[in-house]
Amino acid sequence: MTDGPTYGFDTLQIHAGARPDPATGARQTPIYQTTAYVFRDADHAAALFNLQEVGYIYSRLTNPTVAVLQERVATLEGGVGAVCCSSGHAAQIMALFPLMEPGRNVVASTRLYGGTVTQFSQTIKRFGWSAKFVDFDDPKAVADAIDEDTRAVFGESIANPGGYVTDIRSIADVADAAGVPLIIDNTSATPYLCRPIEQGATLVVHSTTKYLTGNGTVTGGCVVDSGTFDWSASDKFPSLSAPEPAYHGLRFHETFGGLAYTFHGIAIGLRDLGMTMNPQAAHYTLMGIETLSLRMQRHVENAEKVAAWLEKDDRVDYVTYAGLPSSPYHDRAKKHYPHGAGGLFTFAVKGGYDACVKLVNSLEIFSHVANLGDARSLIIHSASTTHRQLTPEQQEAAGAGPGVVRVSIGIEDADDLIADLDKALAAACG
Template sequence: MTDRPMGFDTLCIHAATAPDPATGARQVPIYQTTAYVFRDADHAAKLFNLQEVGYIYSRLTNPTVSALANRVVALEGGAGGIACSSGHAAQIMALFPIMAPGRNVVASTRLYGGTIQQFSNTIRKFGWSAKFVDFDDPKAIEAAIDGDTRALFCETICNPGGAISDLDAIARVADMAGIPLIVDNTTASPYLCRPIEHGATLVVHSATKYLTGNGTVTGGIVVDSGKFNWSASDKFPSLSQPEPAYHGLVFHPTLGNMAFTFHSIAIGLRDLGMTMNPQGAHYTLMGIETLALRMQRHVENAQIVAEWLEQDPRIGKVTYPGLKSSAYHHLAQKITPKGPGALFTFSVKGGYEACVKLIDNVKLFSHVANLGDTRSLIIHSASTTHRQLSEEAQIKAGAAPDVVRVSIGIENVEDIIADLDQALAKATA
C-alpha cells in the first residue's frame, strides 16, 4: 500500500484490523476473556493511571470490541470511540460525560420512539431532561437552548419518516451556543453520511442495524470527532476539571482529543457496565466488510419501491426523500448524496385498520421491530414502536395511525414490490 488515504470500501475491510501479531490470523479473533495478565506491578499501575494503553478487564476494553470501535471511528472520520451493548446504551454513553443533574439536552421531535421515551422519562432518573423542538427550524433550536443545555441531539435520517436533518445548519447553532451536536447516524451509516464532516461533535450508532446488517447483534457505537474544546467553558467539568470519579484526573488538558473516549472507557463503561460482548463485536466486524455493497443495493431498491408506491392509488403519501415530491429531496442531495437510505413510511388509504391488514398479509416482508436488515422489514409504528406516545406526538414523529414504516432490503426488487402489491390488495379490498 502507498500512503494515500484508503477508500471507504477498503476501510470497511481493513481499518483497524491488522493480522493478529501472535498467530497471524487474518480475521479478527474473538478474545473471549474477562481479564488480562499484567507484566508486572508497574505495568498495572500505568494502565490504571491511563499512562499506557492496554487491556485491564473486558468490561472496559477487549481487543475484539476495540477493533470494532476503531473501525467505525475510521469510517466516520473521528478521533476515538467506544462500542457498547446497544444503540440505547450508546445514547446514554454519549451524554454521560457531559451531563449532570439539572442539565438538559435539546432534541429533535423526529426521533425513534424509543429514543423519545428514553429522553422523556428514563433520563429524568439521572436528573437530566430533554426539550423537543422541530429541528427543521434553527431558530426554534436556538430559542430552546438555555444556560443548562449541554447538547443538541438529532438523527441524520429520521426514524421512522426518513426526514433529513440539515446537519450543517444545526451544527452552527451548536457552535454559537458552545455545546456539542450529537448525531444518531444509524439509518444513514457512514457510507451515506459522515456527520463529523457536517459539524457533529459526537456520532452514535445502533450497530444492530446497517453496520451488522443481518439481524444477529445488539450493539452500539459512540464516535468522538476529537474537535470539541471541552475546556472552553465551565459547562463540562467532568472533562475540563478534576474528575472525582477518577482520582482527580483532568481528562481534557491531559488527554487532548482523546479525552471524551478515555472518560467513556475509564468511568462510563466501568460504572455503567454497558459493555459489548466480543462475539457480537466479531459479527459486526464481519457485517461491516460488506457495508458499502449492501447500502448501494438498499438505496437502489428503496428508490424503485418508493416510486412504485407513489403511483399506487391505494397509497396516500410516501415520505422517501429520494422522491422529487419530498420536502427533503434537495437537502438529501446535500447531506446524503449517495442516496437517502432505505427507511421510509407511507400512508395507506383506509387508515389504521388497513395498515393492520397490510401487516398481517405480507409474506416476503418480515414484521419485526428492527431496521437495516438485509431482509425487507415492515412495522406499524403507531401500534408498536411509538405506541407509548400520544396521537399528536405520533404525528409529529412521522408515525401517524395510518402510516406504516418499511426498511427496504436487498432482495430482488420485483419480489419486494410483488409482496407489497398482494398485501395491499387484501388490505384495501
C-alpha cells in the same frame, strides 16, 4: 492501518483497525473470549489503572475484538476515537453521560425513533436530566430552545421512521454558537451515506445492530468522538475539564486532549455504567461492515424503486422517502447525502389503522419485526408498536401516525418486494 496513503471507503471498511493476529497470524479478527488479561508485572498493572498506559485490563472496559470495531467505525466516520457498548440505547446514555448533570437538559429533534423519545422524555428524568423537543427544520427554534442549562443538541441524520433528512450543518452552527456539542444518531444513514462530523457534528452515535451489522444477529451501539470540541472553553463540562476524584485529580481534557471524551467513555462510562459490548457481537459487526457500501447501494436502489411504485398506487395516501423528487427533502438529500437517502421510509395506507394491521399480516417476503437495517426487508406499524407509548401528537410529529407503516427495504429483488406489497395492499384495502 499504518499512516501513509489516504484509502477509500471500500478499503477502510475491510481493513481499518484490523491487523493479523500477532500470536497466530490469523487474518480475520479473532474473538477474544476472555474476561481478563495478565499483567506483565505490578508496575504494568498500576500504570494501566492510572491511565498512564493504554492496554487491556478487564473486558468490561476494553477487549481486543471490540477495539478493532471501535477503530473501524471511528475511521469510517472521520472521528479520533470511539467507544462501543451493548446497544444503540446504551450508546445514547453513554453519549450524554459525560455532559449532563442533574438539572441539565438536551435539545432534541421531534423526529426521532419512538424509543429515543421515550428515553429522553421519561427515563432520563430519573437522572435529573430533561429534554426539549424541537422541529429541526427550524434552526431558529432550536436556538431559542437552548438555555444556560443545555448541554447537548441531539438529532438523527436520517430520521426513523419517516426517513426525513436533517440539514446537519445548520444545526451544527446553532450548537457551535451556543458552545454545546451536537450529537447525531447516524444509524439509518451509516457513514457510507453521511459523515456527520464533516458537517459539524461533535459526536456520532450508532445502533450497530442495524445497517453496520446488517444481518439481524446481534445488538450493539457505538459513540464516535470528532476530537474537535474544546471541553475546557467553559465550565459547562466539568467531567472532562475539572479534576476527576476517581483518578487522583486527573483532568481528562488537559491530559488526553482530542481523545478526552473517548478515554472518559471507557475509564468512567464503561467502568461504572457497565454497558459493555461482548466480543462475539463485535465480531459479527466487523464482518457486516466489510460489505457495508455494497449493501447500502442496493438498499438505496431498491428503496428508490419501491417508493416510486408506492407513490403511484391509489391505495397509498403518501410516501415520505426523501429520494423521491416529490419529497420536500429531496434537494437536501441530493446535496448532503449524495449516495442516496437510505432504505428507510414510511407510507400511509388508505383505510388507516385497521388497513395497516391487515397489510402487515398479509405480507410474505417482508418480515413484521421491530428492527431496521437488515439485509431482509422489514415492516412495522409504528403507532401500535415502537411509538405506542407516545401521545397521538408525538406520534404525528414523529411521522408515525395511526395510518402509517414503516418499511426498511432490504437487498432482495425489488420486483419481488413490489409484488409482495401489491398483494398485501389488495388484502388491506379490498
